[in-house]
Structures are given as C-alpha cells and as structure tokens.
Amino acid sequence: MSGGSNGSTGPPQGTPTAGSASVAGSPTPGSPATGSPETGVRALARFRAVAADPLAELAAVKERTGLMAVGYFDSYMPEEVIMAHGVLPYRVAVTGREDLRSGEFIQGFACPASRDLLDQALRGDLALLEGAVFTRYCDSLRGVFAVWDSEKLTPYVDFVRYPTVTKTESAVKYLAAELREVSARMAAALDAPADERRLLDAAAACNRKRALVAELAARRASRDLALSGADYLAVLVAATTMTPDDFTSELSALLAWPPPGEPGDALPVVLSGTTFDNVALAASIEGAGLYLIADDLASGSRWYCVNVETARLAAGEGSGMYADPWEALAHAYLTRPPCSVKEPSSPRADHLISQVRRSGAAGVLFYLTKFCDSEQAEWPYLRDRLGAEGIPAFVVEGEQKGAGSGGLQTRLEAFREQIEMSGDEL
C-alpha cells in the first residue's frame, strides 16, 4: 500500500485559485504556441464558475445560439441523440441545496439526489428546458420520472426503455432501435428533426471532450498535473453543461497551460460512487487532508471512457455497429464500466481497482447516497474486493447536500490517520 506522510492536511498545495493571476505555469509539449499561463488560469476560473451555476451557463448558451435545450439525468443517456436534433443537451446536476419542495410529491425515501433534481423543476429553475429525457437508471429516478411526467414539469418529457444487461449483442441492437424511436418522438415533440450527419458530428465532438477529460484524469493520476479533486469535479460538471466545442477549447487551454502546483502531502484517495456534482462537498472532503486523485464515478471515469466509433462510420467502412451510427452509439454507452444498476457488476470493481493502481492512491472513499439501493448493496462486495487487494476502503453515507458536516470531517480525518498508521507499519 502506498501511504501518505504523517501530518498531511488540506488539498494539494499550490493549486491556483480563480483569479490568481500571478501564478505561472509552463506549456506542455505540443501545446499551442499561442496562449500564456494566464490561459490555463482563466480556463480553470471558467470551469469553476460554470460548476457553481450551471443554469447561468445554459442561459448564456441559449441566448447566444437561440437553440432549445433538453435535460437528462444520468450518464447512460447519450447526449449525442439530443444534439442530433440541433438541440442543446443539459445534464441536470445535483445542486445540493436544502430548499425542498418535492415532499409534496414524493416520499422522503426517494434518494436525496433524485429529489434534488425534482426540486429544481418544482422551483421553476429548469424553465429553460424545453424537454427532459429519463432512463430508468434506478428506482428513485423512476419515481421522479412519474412525478415529472404527470405534472408535465417540462413541455416534452420522454423515457428511454433502457436495457440493464450491457454485454449482449441483442442489448446493443435493442438500445439502438429504442434510441431511434425516442429520437422520432423528440423530433415530433420539438419540431426538430434529427439528422444523421449531425449525429456523427455530435459523437465526434463528444468523443473529443471525453478524451480530453480522460487525459486530464490521467495526468492528475500520474501527478503530472496538480488540480484539486474539487476543481476536477468542477470540470466534470462543466463537461456536460458547456457546449462540447467550448468545453474542449477551455480544457485544451487548461491542459496546455496547467496551473502549477504540487500534490502536497494530502493523502491521495479514489472517490467512488454514483454521480457526484457537489464541488463544495469535495472541497470539504479534501479539507480533511485527503486528495481526490482519481475517481470511480458514474459522472467521471465511468463516463469519459465512452468512445463512439466515428472514424470508420464517417468513412462508410465496415458492417454492423460500424455501419450504423445508432448501433455505434448504443455499443459505446453499454460497454463503459457498468454502474451498480447495470449487469454485470464485476467490471465495476475491476475498474475501481485499476483507478487505485494507476493513481497510486492510498485507499478508496466510497460516497454512498442515502437510500441508493444499488450502491448500498454493492458496497460490501466492493469493500471485499478492495480488501483482497490490500486497499483500504471507507464508506460515508450522505445526502449530497451542502458542504458536509463537522462529523464528516472528523470521520474522514480518522480514516486518513488509520491509513497513515497502517502505512507506517508496513
């Protein structure tokens, strides 16, 4: 086990803060000749701002482009399908706000993350959306869909009859056919026909942004680039909020002119869980002397590895999934490391272990959202798999709200100390 050094506190040292104009970075090999260290700092500031208020970014994009927007809720929904209609996709991020209205519509044992999404719609925050598309994903989101649908919380509401089994050819073919049907309904509802050329372009643009996020993650894991876990989460939120081209350009700038900083002596851990959008909570986790060096999140490493085979499609080569963009899309989304709501489950554990190995993390912090059945039931298995590899793991249960509590800080500090002590014994 690789342990952290004693007495570590706080997130990576030297991580720049927004507007810290005096810090200087140096361009990475092959980076654009134009630009300056300020470019990277500005890009990071932009990501932070978008993550702090994603709806403001959506409003700005709508204003600039005049396009409609359709929301979605989980990373199994191919945003490319929405883009194929010339419509902006917007993954509704969990706000972590305490302002609950959903209690009038759904019981409190729907998971708090799913209720947060419903609250946003009930408060009218999502009035910018012309539509929303759900997949089943989990039983809490299924309940949220029922309310959304019957209350018509967006003018257009749709549902993808999504497969759970991910590793069969028939599931790929079925999902491709299902996405076509959803697309036909979306075209009719929004009077915005899909265009296959646009679908391919969307897949290529999304591939580019996902690959860049993968590069960012790899460089963080290899300590080539020091960005706090909180900032990394801000990048993830921005990735599904900004337009792909805008995001790609900003992330390219960040990668070319990475703000300087050393990881410091905070204890590096992998953050595991479902979707995690709460930047403030991540910052507070890191405030306990942990460094979220890598992730096993549905909105992170289990998402950015999606790669739609666009090159062969564009060249008109091949057969099967290489001849049909919908099948290529279905294949790409179904073969990502599966979430606990999908089958099979062991690749998730393999993926998590590989995140630990590649980043040299000292352990895993498993963030369990209250009432999340699939993750609750998966935790003992993941704990045991990690245990068999000698990787310490720690679970915290929470509501994805605010910046966490003082109790959380104390528990995290105990976790850190426990790992550090066991590291010293080795």
Place this chain on the structure above:
Amino acid sequence: MSTRSDFRPMRLEATESLKSLIKTYYDDLFRTAAEGRPSVWLNVGVPCEFFYAMDVFPFYPENYGAACGAMKLTPKLSAIAEAHGFSADLCSYIRTTLGTVFSGEGPYGQLPRPTVQVSAMNSCVAIMVWWRAVERHWGVPTLVLDTPLVREDSTGINLDYVESEVRRMLSWVEEHTGRTMDEERLREVVRLSNEGKDLWAEVLDLRRARPCPVTAADIFTHMFPMVALRGTPQYVSHLRALRDEVKARVDEGFAAVPDERYRLLWDNLPPWFDLRIFGELAQMGVNFVIDTYTQAWGPRYMGPIDIDDPVRSFAGYMGAGFLNVQIGKRLELLTELVRDYEVDGVVFHSDRSCKPFSLVQVELRNMLLERAGVPGVLLEGDHNDPNLFDRERAMGRLESFLEVIDSGRA
C-alpha cells in the same frame, strides 16, 4: 365510532389446506436438494411455469421473506445481514433472506443452495443486487433477464427484446442444469396455470359483492400458490376450493365484516408481520374489499398465456408486469377498482422498502381524488420490518381518515 371488540373475522377453510400445501412445497425443496436435483431461485417476475416444465424446482425468496415477516423474524435476520455490511435501508425482504443465507437461521434452518438463480428486472433494481449477494456468497451461477421498464405496454422492439431475453434465459438454464424444456410438458403446465388464474380472477371478482365475503388478510395469505405453484395440479385444486368457498359465502350473503360501513382499497404490499391489523379495523366496520397487490396476478396483468406460443406470451406478461409499467397504468387500475368495487377510500401503504410500488403514491392519491373524487391517505410503514411501522400512529391516521370519509358522506 362504535367498535365490536368481540369480533374476529372468520377464517377461510381453504387457509387450513394452504398450510399443508406450503409444508409439502418446503419438503419438496429440501428433498430436491438432498437428491441432487436442480433448483432455481427466481424473483416473482419470472414465471415458475418454465421451470416446472423443465423439472427444475422453482423457489421464490420473496415468498420466503414474507413468511419470515409473518413470523416476525425480520429484525433478527436483518441484523445478521447488517453485520455483513448490508444497509438497514435496503428492502426488508433482502435483509431477511440474506440473514438466512449468511447464518442458516430461519424457520426452516438453512435454505438449500440453488443450482442457479434468475432475476428479471421487472420489479425493482434491488432484486438484481440481492441476487448478486447470494451469487457471491454461495457461488451460484446467476442470470439477469432484461425487461426494460416501459410506460404502458411491451410491444414492438421491446417485446422482441424481452422474448429474446426469455430464450437466452431458457438456454442458459438448460446449460447449467442439464435439463431441457419439454414443449409438451410446457403446454400442459400453461394449461393448468391458465385454469388456476381464471379461478383467481373469479375470487377477485367475488370480492365485489356487498357485503364482501372475505377480508384482505384472507386474500393476502393466499398469495403463496399464486406465486410459486402456478401450473401444478395442486394449485388448480386449491384455487378451485378457494373459489368455491368464497362463492358459497357470497351466495349465502355472508359478510366477512359484519356492519360493513367502509369499503376500502389497500394499495401496496401488506405488513406481513401485522395482518391482524385488518381484523382490528374490521371492528370499526372497515373492510379492504380490494387491493392492488393481488391484482398483479390477476387477469389485467397476468392474462391467459397462449398455449401455442408460450414464450412470446410470457414475454409480453413479463415486459409489462405490474411493477414494470408506470403511473398511468396504476392510475387506470385504481380508477377501475374504486368504481367496480364501490370503494369509499384508498389506503396507500407507503412501504419504506419498496420504491417502485411506493414512490408514485403521493401523486396517485392526488390524481385519484381529483379525477374520481375518492379520498386517499398515506400510511407509513414497511411490508416486513416492524421497526419501520408505528402502529399507534397508523391507527390514528386511519381513524381520522374514516372521519374524512364520513364527512364526505354527510
């Protein structure tokens, strides 16, 4: 409000024969294991008929969980599962059965390890993770049969996909058990299954009588054969006896609840650990003349299976099973039931364990009041875990609800 404290609902005679049916079933389960014959664990969304036709013994952990619940064993078994890291917030069926799997404790001792497990996605996500835990603990080969959640019906590409999934499951079971599907035997099993379901439909229909001949507790108790014995001769004979007895009660004008003043509908699973609550409510003139739970095996959701094309026909039923469709269908069902059974009010049992059943209830209650003018009340509880059920509070809410109904009448 007048009560009749001396009153106890009269039990059906069929309840006695049910006990021996259950005993025989469990004897068969253990004998199958002792003789090394194949068995399968299924969730209720997977039809047992296929397995009877393959001579692979079908066992339903949800049924077993309910039995443990009725014996009030859930807190003890749940504590064992929790000690293994499983959250107390998970469905109480899961905690109950995993408690047995991990410890061997339970009403029948340790359950025999099945040869294979199959779970379908047509009820909840929790089922899949439940089966995974058993798979890992015992090393049992496990298959997930995909039935994507639909809005209302399984047709077109969805039905084709579910049918392909059923066929994938059948080949997989054949491969892992060494048994093959006997088409002729399947036809006979399906014929018996259809016959029994027709009888069940009659029983449900007979509950429309005024006064109602049975209580909800009577009918909930009879779920076991509907789940685990469909397609067997004993299932048909039991259902026939049940139908005959209920029909005789109707012919005689028998009232399961004398002075039936409130005809209510129960939505969701019952509290298995406290079916007596229905008897206590009967003392206030309350009878739950119908419920949504037992409809899941009724003609609306489990209509006759086509003997000439059972695989596709079962696929249709699995793809649009009771918990695999959405709020529109539930509202339609409730609206029809309150009309057909002349229901005065609906009690929505908000079951902490069961998200797919429960998380639409607030909306359903509001819509039902708006569209059918029938009031409803949410009752917080759980189907298996008494620690999640505040009985006193529940009784208080129910009494207030009866007053709401009374004021509506006035």
